[in-house]
Amino acid sequence: MKEKKLMIPGPIQPDTKVLQAIGSPVRAHYGKEWTEYYNETLDYLKKVFITKGDVHIIVGSGSSAIDACLGSAFGTGDKVVIPINGFFGERLKAISESYGIEVLPVISPYGEEIQIEEIKKVLKSQSDIKGIAVVHLETSTTIVNPIEKLGQLAREENLTFFVDAVSSLGGLNFRMDDWGIDLCATASQKCLGSPPGLAPVAISEFGWESIEKNKHSKHGWYLNLRTWKQYAEDWADWHPFPITMATNNVTALHTSLEDLLEEGIENRLSRYRNLALRLRRGLRKIGMPPLTPDEIMAPVLTAAYGPGGIPTSEIVDFLGEKHGIKIAGGLGKLKNKVFRIGHMSPSVSEDDIDEVLYALDDFNKSLSGR
Numbered sequence: 001m002k003e004k005k006l007m008i009p010g011p012i013q014p015d016t017k018v019l020q021a022i023g024s025p026v027r028a029h030y031g032k033e034w035t036e037y038y039n040e041t042l043d044y045l046k047k048v049f050i051t052k053g054d055v056h057i058i059v060g061s062g063s064s065a066i067d068a069c070l071g072s073a074f075g076t077g078d079k080v081v082i083p084i085n086g087f088f089g090e091r092l093k094a095i096s097e098s099y100g101i102e103v104l105p106v107i108s109p110y111g112e113e114i115q116i117e118e119i120k121k122v123l124k125s126q127s128d129i130k131g132i133a134v135v136h137l138e139t140s141t142t143i144v145n146p147i148e149k150l151g152q153l154a155r156e157e158n159l160t161f162f163v164d165a166v167s168s169l170g171g172l173n174f175r176m177d178d179w180g181i182d183l184c185a186t187a188s189q190k191c192l193g194s195p196p197g198l199a200p201v202a203i204s205e206f207g208w209e210s211i212e213k214n215k216h217s218k219h220g221w222y223l224n225l226r227t228w229k230q231y232a233e234d235w236a237d238w239h240p241f242p243i244t245m246a247t248n249n250v251t252a253l254h255t256s257l258e259d260l261l262e263e264g265i266e267n268r269l270s271r272y273r274n275l276a277l278r279l280r281r282g283l284r285k286i287g288m289p290p291l292t293p294d295e296i297m298a299p300v301l302t303a304a305y306g307p308g309g310i311p312t313s314e315i316v317d318f319l320g321e322k323h324g325i326k327i328a329g330g331l332g333k334l335k336n337k338v339f340r341i342g343h344m345s346p347s348v349s350e351d352d353i354d355e356v357l358y359a360l361d362d363f364n365k366s367l368s369g370r
């Protein structure tokens with residue numbers, strides 16, 4: 001396989017230091033020293049979630065964390081409102097339905113913002129709704145959903161609030177406790193700057209109460225958050241998780257989180273915003289306008305239209321084959337309508353942005369010979 005410069009919306013290309021960490025000798029996943037190191041990783045994550053709640057690291061992809069949160073907090077027949085404006089909103093619905101949860105979808109077209117007023121109408125129309133579940137950064141369309149406003153609604157209605165922050169945590173403004181989030185799922189391979197393999201979850205006190213109240217407490221074992229809590233308590237001093245922890249992945253995550261906290265979350269976010277604006281200016285100059293206006297841009301991910309309605313898979317292929325740069329196509333209903341450039345790696349620089357723009361412009365030039 002030829003190596004390509006990764007500019008997709010995850011996985012990202014981690015820093016060399018992080019890659020060295022994952023390549024370090026395998027350690028035992030238990031004992032005092034390991035437990036201290038693991039707990040320090042949890043503390044770093046708490047600083048990024050900005051929470052005083054509990055954090056666990058599930059070994060799996062982001063979907064395993066989502067599955068664990070939804071399946072632990074809600075039971076068969078529970079009503080959960082899910083605003084859907086893209087592929088990953090639909091995925092939340094599919095995961096919920098696999099647990100028999102009754103989803104009340106509030107659907108907006110792909111690429112558009114979710115309808116808060118519609119959500120309020122649904123909340124008013126029924127009395128026994130248990131929760132709201134939503135994607136923060138809808139990776140398929142680059143739309144950033146209004147978590148703070150939804151959290152406020154959830155608090156007013158005493159609902160359990162779940163957020164899929166798989167593609168946002170570490171790259172977008174995020175405040176778990178201040179925004180009233182009860183359960184949050186993320187993944188190591190995007191803005192957290194590590195390789196794939198780990199799925200951190202964060203749970204508030206109210207989140208745990210919802211889990212305790214869920215009548216369907218026997219929703220599996222591995223992805224049941226009760227299991228993770230039980231081992232974190234019972235085996236706290238030597239093995240605070242129920243399984244063989246992926247120690248090398250944790251070592252990589254520890255390293256990438258340390259870098260993030262050293263740079264400062266605010267500094268990192270502002271660096272990403274500047275890169276996004278540079279990319280957007282360049283895209284407009286070469287006639288490939290971004291899908292969303294700058295005012296609502298995702299700082300770590302940009303979708304843009306191709307020139308003259310050309311299927312965007314051609315652009316993706318051209319960049320991969322001629323320039324060795326891997327970008328992504330549109331997903332779901334935006335397939336072949338837009339292409340997406342991920343710039344959610346801490347190692348992405350202005351030069352990387354300029355290189356993608358140069359390659360896109362080269363695609364434009366290749367069209368004149370057709």
Ligand SMILES: Cc1ncc(COP(=O)(O)O)c(C=O)c1O
Nearest residue numbers: 061062063088139164166167187
């Ligand atoms: C917003 C969002 N949710 C969920 C997922 C699924 O994560 P994973 O592929 O790690 O299971 C993704 C993956 O891209 C995502 O972007």
